Amino acid sequence: MKKGTLTQLFFETMTRYADTLPCAYRAKVGGAWQAITHRDAERRSRQQAIGLRELGIQPGDRVAILSETRVEWALADFACLCAQAVDVPIYPTLTTKQIEYILSDSGAVGVFCSTAEQVAKVVEVKTHLPALKHLVAFESAAARPGVTLLGDLEAKGKAAEHRYPHFKEEALAVSPDALATLIYTSGTTGDPKGVMLSHDNIWSNVQAVLQVLDLGDAEQCLAMLPLSHIFERMVDYTLMQAGVIINYAESFDKVAANLGEVHPTIVVSVPRLYEKVYARVLENALSGSAIKRKIFFWAKRVGEQWANHRLAGVSIPPWLAFRRAIADRLVFAKLRARTGGRIRFFVSGSAPLSVEIAKFFFSADLPIIEGYGLTESSPVLTLNPIDRPKLGTVGPVVPGVQLKIASDGEILAKGPNIMKGYYNKPDETKAVFDADGWFCTGDIGELDGDGYLKITDRKKDLLKTAGGKYIAPQPIENQVKLNKFVANAVVLGDKRKFPIILVVPNYEQLEKWAATRGLTAGSHPQLLALADVKAKLEREVMGQLRELAKYEMPKKVVLIENDFTIESGELTPTLKVKRRAVEAHYKAVIDQAYAEADKMAAAIEG
CATH class of the missing domain: 3.40.50.12780 (ANL, N-terminal domain)
Structure with missing residues (x-):
């Protein structure tokens, strides 16, 4: 090679x-x-x-x-x-x-x-x-x-x-095998490790992606x-x-x-950007007149029908093409204009992207190509092809890379892009390679019949309840974040009887709603302390999660005043939540929430 x-x-x-x-x-x-x-x-x-x-x-x-x-x-x-x-x-x-x-x-x-x-x-x-x-x-x-x-x-x-x-x-x-860079991981569970990437690790990954x-x-x-x-x-x-x-x-x-x-x-970003754009578009539609709202949601439905046909490779009937043209003129063309007017595609990585958001952008002729990888793989392992994307997946492997799924669901990888190891850490390096030389990604996923990879969650982020049930928190969090009243959310519950969810409100939306109800507060803590506000947010969160299995459903919604930030150590530089840092920061609040939930459960059972 x-x-x-x-x-x-x-x-x-x-x-x-x-x-x-x-x-x-x-x-x-x-x-x-x-x-x-x-x-x-x-x-x-x-x-x-x-x-x-x-x-x-x-x-x-x-x-x-x-x-x-x-x-x-x-x-x-x-x-x-x-x-x-x-x-x-x-x-x-x-x-x-x-x-x-x-x-x-x-x-x-x-x-x-x-x-x-x-x-x-x-x-x-x-x-x-x-x-x-x-x-x-x-x-x-x-x-x-x-x-x-x-x-x-x-x-x-x-x-x-x-x-x-x-x-x-x-x-x-x-030499192609010479060390090019040492990239230190974010270190969410201890001191960061220096990932050793050679010239060829990165160069080979560039050539592979250029073929896609x-x-x-x-x-x-x-x-x-x-x-x-x-x-x-x-x-x-x-x-x-x-x-x-x-x-x-x-x-x-x-x-x-x-x-x-x-x-x-071309724009390359992380899901947080697309979430913000989508939230702003929804907010503009919902704050407009009744006719404006009706037009927007009609256009959104038409766009989804059109997208479903396109993604399935099915020809679009003339009546749908006509409706889509009207929807485009009334709604989607304006979104393209706001993103510069020339975008052919976005690329998303670093964290999972909501299918609902991906489909909305696709409907607007702004496809988001989702891929997957890690620092240790230089980074790209899989990438959706522009002409054959599957929303909800991160695509098939890029040329030269091999993937397989271990018996416990972990994604394993081989290829010229896999790191040389962790700098000065032979034991940690040995721990992430199996006996046959496959790199253990730490992510859980599955390959469909066409070889497209779907990520379930980080292996270390999977929650195992005290009852032995496994819960993948990211899909739950992504669903909740689609609600206009929610800025951020984190599901917790490892080794607990049940999961709970920490929610950071979208204050702009929440304050507008409170004003229509005649509710006043001098600060955000005072606003979140109002019984009507608590009840409203709980209804909104739970309303997003109707399709969850009973054991996956959070039993308590805990409101958090401030959003997570890089500076507080709760977000990585690519805006992924550091679950353990959040859990440590809010330990007292979390413990109190579980104590209250346990009392309520005991009262119900008694």
């Missing part, structure tokens, strides 16, 4: 598109979108790489990147790879203590920092890190003694270029996810090789505005 490297991908791409595309990247600086051409990107990464060599960085040395998603991140990444260093991404949302652990465990000798805030975090712990010699800052405002500015690093590299006449040849000579995705000329992508996560990073490599211009969103909160400015053809 052919192998490749990320330096090969970099130089070939920069050469191939230098004269055919207007730019490689675009980023908003000072309120205006600025382009970085392929020649500029190659030059800057080359000069940074030589600058690193001049600082004394040797092949195999670890260099961290502590930054938000921005074009400088991408250039620094290629600089490290071309210098044959191993880069170590670090989320900028991590605490100083967490950053210190990763820098220490990886033995990083250098670190790129985006801002003065990130530099300050590193400076605070630098005395505890004897291996760390070099700090490079992207922004001039981060200048301080002992810190090299990115512009100065590039100038150093430019001045020394004559001493590296074979720089490109040396960069291209790196339909990427044409003049494509533009809006990028918004953390480059510190392998999902966004591998997507960027893939799009770059295909000649797609990458536009970096200002932030997740500004995605809506950036969509209207960039007019992308």
